[in-house]
Amino acid sequence: xxxxxxxxxxxxxxxxxxxxxxxxxIFVFSSSPKRYEPLWEFLTxxxxxxxxxxxxxxxxxxxxxxxGDVFTFLVLxxxxxxxxxxxxxxxxxxxxxxxxxxKGGYRSLKGLSIHRLLFNxxxxxxxxxxxxxxxxxxxxxxxxxxxxxVYSAVALAWFLANTGTLSAAxxxxxxxxxxxxxxxxxxxxLLNFFCSAAAAGLLSLFFKDSFYKDSKNIWVVLLxxxxxxxxxxxxxxxxxxxxxxxxxxxxxxxxxxxxxxxxASAVDAKDRYTHGxxxxxQVFATELAQCVGITGEDELMGMRAGAxxxxxxxxxxPEYILNKPAALTESEFDKMKLHPGVGxxxxxxxEFPFPVLPMVRSHHERWDGNGYPDRLKGEEIPIGARILSLxxxxxxxxxxxxxxxxxxxxxxxxxxxxxxxKSYDPDLVVTFIExxxxxxxxxxxxxxxxxxxxxxxxxxxxxxxxRPLEKxxxxxxxxxxxxxxxxxxxxxxxxxxxxxxxxxxxxVKDVLSFIGSKLSELIQFDAAAFYIADLQxxxxxxxxxxxxxxxxxxxxxxxxxxxxxGWVAANNSSLFNLDPFPDFINMTGDKPPFKISIIAPMNRGxxxxxxxxxxxxxxxxxxxxxxxxxxxxxxxxxxxxxxxxVKEERGLVDKQTCLPNGYQLYLMFDQVAxxxxxxxxxIALLAIRMDDSKMRRRWGxxxxxxxxxxxxxxxxxxxxxxxxxxxxxxxxxxxxxxRVDVERAEGLKSRFxxxxxxxxxxxxxxxxxxxxxxxGISMFSTDxxxxxxxxSTAEWRMREDAELRAAVRRGVRNxxxxx
Numbered sequence: 133x134x135x136x137x138x139x140x141x142x143x144x145x146x147x148x149x150x151x152x153x154x155x156x157x158i159f160v161f162s163s164s165p166k167r168y169e170p171l172w173e174f175l176t177x178x179x180x181x182x183x184x185x186x187x188x189x190x191x192x193x194x195x196x197x198x199x200g201d202v203f204t205f206l207v208l209x210x211x212x213x214x215x216x217x218x219x220x221x222x223x224x225x226x227x228x229x230x231x232x233x234x235k236g237g238y239r240s241l242k243g244l245s246i247h248r249l250l251f252n253x254x255x256x257x258x259x260x261x262x263x264x265x266x267x268x269x270x271x272x273x274x275x276x277x278x279x280x281x282v283y284s285a286v287a288l289a290w291f292l293a294n295t296g297t298l299s300a301a302x303x304x305x306x307x308x309x310x311x312x313x314x315x316x317x318x319x320x321x322l323l324n325f326f327c328s329a330a331a332a333g334l335l336s337l338f339f340k341d342s343f344y345k346d347s348k349n350i351w352v353v354l355l356x357x358x359x360x361x362x363x364x365x366x367x368x369x370x371x372x373x374x375x376x377x378x379x380x381x382x383x384x385x386x387x388x389x390x391x392x393x394x395x396a397s398a399v400d401a402k403d404r405y406t407h408g409x410x411x412x413x414q415v416f417a418t419e420l421a422q423c424v425g426i427t428g429e430d431e432l433m434g435m436r437a438g439a440x441x442x443x444x445x446x447x448x449x450p451e452y453i454l455n456k457p458a459a460l461t462e463s464e465f466d467k468m469k470l471h472p473g474v475g476x477x478x479x480x481x482x483e484f485p486f487p488v489l490p491m492v493r494s495h496h497e498r499w500d501g502n503g504y505p506d507r508l509k510g511e512e513i514p515i516g517a518r519i520l521s522l523x524x525x526x527x528x529x530x531x532x533x534x535x536x537x538x539x540x541x542x543x544x545x546x547x548x549x550x551x552x553x554k555s556y557d558p559d560l561v562v563t564f565i566e567x568x569x570x571x572x573x574x575x576x577x578x579x580x581x582x583x584x585x586x587x588x589x590x591x592x593x594x595x596x597x598x599r600p601l602e603k604x605x606x607x608x609x610x611x612x613x614x615x616x617x618x619x620x621x622x623x624x625x626x627x628x629x630x631x632x633x634x635x636x637x638x639x640v641k642d643v644l645s646f647i648g649s650k651l652s653e654l655i656q657f658d659a660a661a662f663y664i665a666d667l668q669x670x671x672x673x674x675x676x677x678x679x680x681x682x683x684x685x686x687x688x689x690x691x692x693x694x695x696x697x698g699w700v701a702a703n704n705s706s707l708f709n710l711d712p713f714p715d716f717i718n719m720t721g722d723k724p725p726f727k728i729s730i731i732a733p734m735n736r737g738x739x740x741x742x743x744x745x746x747x748x749x750x751x752x753x754x755x756x757x758x759x760x761x762x763x764x765x766x767x768x769x770x771x772x773x774x775x776x777x778v779k780e781e782r783g784l785v786d787k788q789t790c791l792p793n794g795y796q797l798y799l800m801f802d803q804v805a806x807x808x809x810x811x812x813x814x815i816a817l818l819a820i821r822m823d824d825s826k827m828r829r830r831w832g833x834x835x836x837x838x839x840x841x842x843x844x845x846x847x848x849x850x851x852x853x854x855x856x857x858x859x860x861x862x863x864x865x866x867x868x869x870x871r872v873d874v875e876r877a878e879g880l881k882s883r884f885x886x887x888x889x890x891x892x893x894x895x896x897x898x899x900x901x902x903x904x905x906x907x908g909i910s911m912f913s914t915d916x917x918x919x920x921x922x923x924s925t926a927e928w929r930m931r932e933d934a935e936l937r938a939a940v941r942r943g944v945r946n947x948x949x950x951x
Contacts, residue, residue, distance in 0.1 A: 135245075135247045138305060139304065139305070141304050142301070142304040142305050145300065145301060145304055146247060146251050146301060149251060149254050149255065149258070149297060149301075150250050150251060150254045152254070152258070153253075153254030153255075153257040153258060156257045156258060156261045157217065157257040159261065160213045160214055160217050160257060160260055160261055160264065161213075161214045161217070163213065163214075163264075169211070171210075172207060172210075172211050172215050172219075175203045175206060175207050175219060176203070176207070176215075176218060176219045176222050177222075178203055179200040179203035179204060179207075179219045179220075179222050179223040179226070180200070180222040180223060180225070180226040181226070182200050182203075182223075182226075200219075200220075200222075200223030200226070200227070201223070201325070201328035202328045202331045202332050203219055203223070203332075204216055204219050204220045204223060204328075205283075205286070205287075205290075205328050205329055205331075205332035206332040206336060207219045208260065208263060208264065208267065208286075209267075209283075209332065209336050210336065212264075213260050213261070213263075213264040216260055216263075216264075217256060217257060217260045220256040220259070220260060221253055221256055224249075224252050224253060224256055225249070225253075228248075228249050228252070251301065255293075255294060255297045255298065258293055258297060259290055259293040259294050259297075262289045262290070262292070262293040263286050263289050263290050263293070265289070266285050266286050266288075266289040267282065267285075267286050270282045270285045270286070279333055279336075283329045283330070283332070283333050284326070284329065286329065287325045287326045287328070287329035288325075290325050290329075291325045291326075294325075295314060296314070299313045299314040307567075307570065308422070308427075309425060312425055312427055408578070409443070409527055409528075409531075410439065410440055410442070410443060411578050412527050412531075412575050412578050413439045413442065413520065413523050413524055413527050414436055414439035414440055415574045415575060415577075415578055416439075416523035416526060416527065416571050416574065416575060417435050417436075417438070417439040417516075417519050417520055417523050418432060418435055418436055418439070419567070419570060419571050419574045420519050420522070420523055420560075420563070420564060420567065420571065421435045421516075421519055423563050423564075423566075423567045423570070424515075424519075424560065424563050426515075430485065430486055431486070433485075433486050434484070434485075434486025434487050434488055434491075434516065435491075435516055435519070437484065437486060437488050438486075438487075438488045438491030438492060438495075438516055438520060439491075439520060439523075441475065441479065441488060441492055442475070442491060442492050442495045442520050442524065443471065443475070444475040444478060444479070444492065445470065445471030445472055445473065445474035445475030445476070445477075445478065445492070446471045446475075447474075447478075448470060448471065448474045449467055449468055449470070449471055450467065453467060453468060469496070469504050469505065470505075472492065472493050472494070472495060472496050472504070472505055473493065473505045475492045475493070476489050476492050476493035479492060487514065487516065490514040490516065490517055491514060491516040491517045491520055493505070493506070493517075494506065494508060494513050494514055494517035495517045495520040495521050495524060496521065497509075497513045497517060497521065498521075498554065498555045498556075499513070499518075499553060499554060499555060499556055499557055499558070500553070500554050500555070503521075503555075513557075518556070518557045518560055519560065521555070521556065522548070522556050522557075522560055522561070522564055523564075523571075525555075525556075526544065526548075526564075526571075527575075529543075529544055529547065530544065530575075541568065541572075544568075545565055545568070548561050548564065548565065549561070549565070619653065620653070620654055620761075623650045623653045623654050624650075624654065624761070624764065624765075626650055627647060627650050627764075627765055627768045627769075628768060630643075630646060630647075630768075630772060631768040631769070631771040631772040631775075632771070638776045639776060640664065640675065640773055640776060641675065641676065642776070643769065643772045643773055643776055644662045644675060644676035644769070645676060647662070647765060647768075647769045647772070648660065648662065648676055648677075648678040649678075650765070651678065651744070651746075651762075651765055652678055652679070654758075654761045654762075654765065655746055655754070655758045655761060655762060656748075656758070657679055657746045657747060657748055658679050658680060658681040658682075658726065658747060658748050658749045659677065659678070659679035659680070659681040659682035659685055659724070659726065659746075659747045660677065660678050660679050660682065660744065660745065660746045660747065661674040661676075661677045661682065661685045661688065661697075661744070661745045661747075662674065662675055662676040662677070662734075662742065662744055662769070663675070663688075663690075663697050663701065663734075663742045663743045663744070663745060664741065664742040664773075665692065665701055665740045665741055665742045667692075667740065668799065670691060670692050671689050671690065671691055671692060671698075672689065672690050672691075672692060672697055672698050672701055672742055672743065673687060673688075673689050674686060674687055674688040674689075675742075679747075681724065681725075681726075681747075681749060684716075684719070684721075684722070684723075684724045685724070688715075688716075688719070690715060690718075692740070695714045695715045695717070696710060696712055696714050696715050696729065696731055696745070697715055697731050697743045697745045698743075700731045700732065700733050700743045700745075701733055701734070701735070701740055701741075701742050701743040702740060703733075704733045704735050704740075705733065706730070706731060706732045706733065706759070706762075706763055707729075707730070707731045708730045708754065708759045709728055709729075709730060709753045709754055709759075710728070710729055710731075711727065711728065711729075712724075712726050712728070712729035712745070712747055715729075715745065724747070725749050726747035726748060726749060727748060727749060727750060727751040728747070728748050728750075728751055728752070728753060728754070729745055729746060729747045729748070730745075730746050730754045730758065730759050730762055731743055731744070731745045731746070732744050732759075732762045732763045732765075732766035733766060733770075734766045734767075734769050734770040734773070735770055736767075736770040736771055736773075736774050739774070741769075741770045741773055741774070743766070744762060744765065744766045744769065746762060784796045784799070786858075786859040788837060788840065788841065788859075789840060789841050789844040789859050791844055791848075791857055791858055791859045791865075792856065792857070792858045792859075793858060793859055793860075794858060794859075794860050794861075794866075796856075796858060797856065797858045797860070797866055797868070797919070798919060800856060800868075801868070801919045804856070804868060804870065805912060805913075805917070807870075808870065808912060808913075809913075813870060813871045814870075814871070814872065814873055814911055814912065814914075815868060815869065815870050815871075815872075815911070815912040816867075816868075816869040816872050816873075816874070816876075816877035816880075816909055816910075816911055816912075817866065817867070817868055817869075817909070817910045817911075817912065817922045817923065817926050818866070818867040818869065818877065818880065818881065818907055818908070818909055818926065819860075819864065819865075819866055819907065819908045819909075819910075819923065819926035819927045819929075819930045820843075820847070820864065820865040820866075820867065820884070820905050820906070820907050820930070821863055821864045821865075821905060821906050821930055821934070822839065822840070822843060822863040822864075822903065822904075822905055823904040823905060823906055823934060823937065823938075824839075824901070824903070824904065827839055827895075827901075831895045831896075835895050839893060839903055840859075840862075840863060842891075842893055842903065843865070843888065843903055843905065844857070844859065844865070846887070846888065846891070847865060847867070847884070850880075850883070850884065850887075851867065851869075854870060854871075855867060855868060855869050855870070856868040860923075866923065866926075873911075874909070874911055877909050877911070878909065881907045881909060884905065884907060885904070885905060885907060888902065888903045888904055888905050889902055889904050890902060891903045904937070906930050906931070906933045906934035906937060907930060907933055908925075908926040908927055908928065908929030908930030908931070908932070908933055909926060909929060910922045910923075910925035910926040910929065
């Protein structure tokens with residue numbers, strides 16, 4: 133971790149250790165005899181040299197095994213704490229240099245973390261001081277000859293001082309509990325320090341005063357070199373094999389999780405309002421599991437798989453229930469409650485290596501025992517299911533739903549505090565609230581693919597969105613609705629004639645006023661609202677209301693895709709006989725007393741116009757005939773609205789290609805650019821111009837216009853829904869392509885030009901021409917941060933591209949025939 137990325141607590145701790153280590157180092161040197169002899173120099177150099185042969189454990193990369201620890205221990209015994217500290221420092225510096233050199237060569241040393249190196253050197257001072265204190269104390273108690281208890285005590289002191297300081301730093305930097313970090317590789321740490329002490333004890337037997345004074349005997353140490361090299365090579369071979377095996381296992385686990393995720397996404401994609409739910413729940417569950425001390429890879433893999441599969445049983449729930457934007461009826465909720473049991477039964481024949489089934493079956497159990505399907509209580513509920521239950525609810529509360537907006541953080545915290553001990557494990561709730569910022573950050577990093585089926589390009593805008601048939605046939609149903617009394621027939625006929633009349637001189641309010649007067653004759657209601665869609669702001673506005681209780685509805689606004697009326701308008705699907713309370717959740721003042729409603733969409737030609745909502749104060753349901761009449765009136769109202777003020781309605785759309793025009797590009801760019809800056813992604817702007825400028829003169833304007841439409845249709849099919857294609861000029865198009873880099877933008881350019889160069893466009897029966905285009909690219913914000921500069925750069929590059937392509941064509945035409 134870089135210093136600037138460290139938390140304030142981490143910086144304070146690292147700085148405090150470095151400051152404390154200074155007087156400790158001074159004390160160590162001042163209390164040590166100055167015995168810096170040739171043997172010490174040899175051992176210090178050896179400690180530095182063997183640091184380059186260090187090995188990190190593949191399971192725990194933070195643990196470094198180095199032979200230098202043996203020399204540090206030996207120097208402490210033979211020469212005292214001062215020389216031992218210098219030897220220890222040499223080993224740590226060598227280890228740090230070797231680690232970076234192994235990663236990227238010695239050029240990578242410029243990335244050496246100075247604060248980490250200083251902290252490690254400070255830990256050396258603390259460790260040597262602790263070891264020397266214990267050495268003096270135990271030697272005074274047992275004497276010099278009690279090698280085993282003395283060396284064991286010193287090794288234990290070294291272990292505690294070293295692992296304690298390092299684990300505290302890692303805990304603060306990673307956010308993991310101290311004991312969880314300290315326990316990682318505990319046995320291996322103990323083995324390393326005690327083996328180093330044992331090896332140092334054996335070597336110290338050679339270095340008695342009568343032995344090392346003869347300089348020839350120093351070379352006895354070289355006899356250890358072949359043994360060290362052999363052990364190093366054997367361990368390196370083990371590490372390589374272990375890493376290869378771990379990579380194979382990781383690849384299999386990744387493939388396993390991807391397969392599971394794809395299957396689970398099939399259910400997730402059925403529900404348009406919870407799409408992406410399982411991926412977010414997976415991330416939340418994994419983070420919360422780590423926060424409560426679940427750190428084993430098998431347990432975390434089980435949590436990831438359980439989160440992916442927890443809603444797999446929804447495959448047995450009818451889609452109209454999953455997508456219903458209002459509260460479920462009792463019978464519908466009973467069907468919904470089947471999904472945990474269905475999911476567990478679907479998975480029971482799969483031998484998971486982790487406890488997945490209990491999580492799938494029990495993720496709707498409650499802490500107080502009032503959950504389903506088994507009414508488990510308290511700790512009878514598996515810990516994985518308790519975690520899933522909490523984060524499942526958290527995701528539901530913090531995402532858009534048709535009947536409410538996402539909760540704010542304070543509201544979420546208050547909700548879970550109320551439900552602690554009722555719906556959720558109270559201890560788990562405390563941990564969740566303490567780590568809520570961590571979960572929020574993890575959730576923001578989840579990327580959802582909105583085209584899970586990979587068929588977006590195969591679905592055109594002209595694909596009709598039909599009302600799902602449940603128990604009725606449309607011809608029979610609407611025939612019955614049209615066969616009412618004579619007055620009803622006259623009113624419906626008047627609406628029909630009005631919608632087909634030449635009403636371009638009328639305004640939308642005039643249409644709504646006339647239709648509203650007829651609606652009150654066709655359906656009995658207390659209030660009705662004509663909601664008109666404001667697509668630029670993504671909302672519905674009640675532009676016209678009728679009825680004795682319609683006052684509170686005047687100018688009522690709600691988001692598209694949300695509430696009941698917003699859902700109907702956006703999905704082109706009616707809702708009948710539902711409690712309309714979601715429409716009024718965010719209203720200020722007294723809420724309307726309506727008990728039941730019917731809502732029909734006012735859309736035409738794939739354009740969202742709005743919806744008509746009819747309300748009653750009493751709880752008596754609307755008849756089927758009334759529901760169908762509202763649908764008929766809504767469709768005719770949409771037709772009438774599409775005809776009035778035609779010029780005004782076409783202000784943002786190119787009439788010839790039905791593409792957005794340049795005004796839409798300017799209106800939308802600031803919002804797109806703001807989003808790109810906020811979430812740090814690039815945007816490519818492609819300027820495209822048709823090369824054949826003489827086509828209209830040679831073949832006529834009709835052919836030229838058809839060529840433009842053909843290029844527009846081709847580009848629409850090749851782009852994503854998240855891209856913006858506009859007709860910018862007569863033969864020029866502009867495309868905004870978010871989340872692509874220069875390389876991918878160049879790939880789009882090559883594909884477009886290659887396809888259109890080989891396109892067969894019929895200008896006369898039996899005669900075809902290609903439709904070549906020149907393309908220029910500019911990148912936000914590399915080439916500019918405003919639309920004008922981006923278009924200017926792209927058009928300049930487009931002209932360069934046109935000149936280059938023209939030169940290539942001239943060169944090809946001028947080639948000799950024998951070439």
